[in-house]
Amino acid sequence: MDIEEALSLHLSKFTTAPFLFIGSGFSKRYLDTENWEGLINKFCELVPQGFSYYRSTSNGKWDVAAQMIAEDFHQIWWNDERYLESRNEFQEYATNKYSALKIEISKYLKNKEYEYGVNEQNDTELNCLKEAVIDGIITTNWDTLLEQIFSKDDMTTYIGQKKLLFSNNLGVNEIYKIHGCSTEPDSLVLTHDDYEEFTSRNAYLASKLLTIFVEHPVIFIGYSISDANIIQILESITACLDSSNIGNLKDRLIFVERARGANDFFQESTMTINGLTIPITKVVTDHFDKVYRPLTTIKRKFSTKKLRQMKNEMYELVKHNDPKGKIKVINFMEGEENNDKVEFVVGFGMDHFAEQIEGIIESSDKLKPSKIRHSSLGYTTYSRKDLLEEIIADNDTYSYDYDELLKSTLPEKLKTDQRLPVNRFIRFSSIKDMNDLDYKIIKKKNLKLNDFLTKQQQREKSALSFDWQFNSVREVYDGYNNLEEKFFYIAILNESKIDLTELREILLENLHLVDSTDLIGTNLRRLFRIYDYLAFGRLIIIRSRKYTLKKYCPQKFKGIFSEKHLSIRG
Structure with missing residues (x-):
């Protein structure tokens, strides 16, 4: 069994989506940033004494070395003309003698962005990660790579320990930056004093994290099992457990490590924390897409946006006696007639109470039909294959409610599957005003044929020296030996040579390949977009x-x- 299959099987044991716990190795892999020692070495350039001085004086304790550098740099930053621009821009963040160093580190990290096209393997990995179904991310990293991967619509970010402790976090699609973030320089946990303060609050943080750890599988990426940050957090968490309930963590802690040239493997292991033996799972590989890809196959009954809405409303209901009229809890068995103030209906066993729910909608002056899901399945997130199969269905055949797809399903799907076609659904929906659509759908609607092609395809299509013997979709399909090339070259046919009937036949024939993660799948999905544009857009x-x-x-x-x-x- 390969590690991708093994991890998928392992995650199938759980009814909840995973959390990721991301460390410095993740940023090293994709941004080529420094580790602790490398960062200290780099920023020793700002002060007169060299790296060897701070390393030896701090006895190799990098938080102590960082504090020494910060203290020495404080006066330099405030007086040296080299930092005049920084002072003018960031002095509001300078709240103590360590702030200057944090500001310069933050400036450095904020300029670090992932660049696509440099490393094909990394591109593949991050594209898989974007499609992952997860409930959240915990990280000690300061950079903004995660915010580059996941948009604000995808993830809500909480910066620093205090915000995690005192915010109404819902545990669905959230990033917890527990050591701060470069967007808020003073939030960085950098110096020895910072770590002391962080440790003093650990009991409160541990209580928050314990709930995550016992309810979700947690996948550690970019950490060594011996990492001091992880050991400290696990010590705080296990302090709340004993040998009788340590089993609650069984199978939930999954550590991903680089194989560094060795073979991939997936194995059960253990680690000892606070005298307790904790069962863990180790995944070792140099290809992290094998870790991310199983996360894309996890199914949700509700979209993450809907889950966040429901959890927030329920939280308000429990927290307050009057949640501002947002939710109405109705006992259908006893009957209730005053429904004019109902704004949000949550139903369990909705088919059984369908007539009562419809009556609430009719008698409420605030509810609209769009606010109810009347189905035995509730909200359904359709698969990529479902949607692409619908694109090539007969024009008089509609398997889904296109209005509902455009309002609810596609805005969610486009966050992780950014190349889904939309024109058929717009063409046959009852929505007339494009301004009523999500901006992501409008953006896809405005694409032209050339926008679907790669740079290489655009060059080949426009090259004057491109003398080609093929004049139809079927000729191209029959003229090449492998599917990757067939799909690649059909896409660069001139529009006048693309017969939609031929193209549709080929798409139907190869529909089973639309979820392939190789270039065959990529090139095939491009043809669905081209068909959708030519037929409906x-x-x-x-x-x-x-x-x-x-x-x-x-x-x-x-x-x-x-x-x-x-x-x-x-």
Whole structure:
């Protein structure tokens, strides 16, 4: 069994999505940032004494060395003309003698961004990670790589220990930056004093993390098992447990380590914390997409956006006697007639009470039909394959409610699957005002044929020296030996040579490959976008002597007007 299959099987034991616990090795891998020692060495350049001085004086304790550098740099930063620009921009963040160093470190890290196209393996890994189904991330990193990977719509970020402790965090799609973030320089846990303060609050942090650790699988990425930060946190958590309930952590702690040239392996192991033996799982590989990919296959009954909304509303209901009228709890068995103030309905066994729920909607002046999910399944997140299969369905066949897809499903899916086609759903929906659509859908709607192609495809398509013998979709498909090339070269056919009937037949024939993670899958999914655009997305202008019509899907108007009355522009 390979590690991808083994991890998928392992995660299937749990009913909750994983949390990721991300450390400095993650940033080293994708941003090439320094470890603790390397960072100290780099910022010794700001002070007169060299690295060897601080290393020896601190006895190799890097938080102590950081505090010494910060104290020595304090006066330099406030008086040296080299830092005038920094002072003017960031002096509001300078609250103590350690702030200057934190500001310069933050400036350095804020400029670190992941660059696609440099490392193909890393590109593949991060593309997989973007599609991962997780409940949240805990990290000790200061950089903003996670914010680059996951947008604000995908993840809510809590910076620092205090915000994690005192905010209404919901445990769904959240990033907890427990050692601070470079966007808030004074939040960095950098110096010995910072770590002392962090440790003094550890009992409170541990109580928050303990809930996560006993309810979710936790995957550690970018840490060594012997990492001091992890040991300290696990010590705090296990202090709340004893030998009789340490089993609550069984199978939940998963450590990912680099193979460094060795073979991949997946194995059960143990570590000892506070005299307790904790069962852990070790995954060793140099290809982290094998770790991220199983996370993309986890199924949710509700979208993360809907889960956050429901948990927030429930939290308010429990926390306050009157949650501002947001939720109405109704006992159908006893009956209730005053429904005019109901704003949000939560139903369990909705089919059984469908008539009562419909009655609430009709009698409420605030509820709208869009606020209820009337189905035995509730909210359903359709798979990529479901949606792509619908794109090539017959034009008079609709398997789903397209209005609902556009309002609820696609905005969520496009966060992690950014290349889904949308034109068919817009074309056959009842939504007339494009401003009513999510901005991500509008952005996809505005794409043109050339936008679907890679740079290489664009170059080959436009190259004057590109002398090609193929003149149709079927000729290209039959003329190449492997599927990767077939799909690649169909995409660069001139629009006039793409027969939609031929293209649809090929898409139907290869539908089972749409979830492939290799270039076959990538190139095939591009053809679905091209088909969707050509069949449903092109804007044409139909001119006659009396009027001009702008319409989508030109096939609908073929033969209606004579050729002399038609002027069609893509």
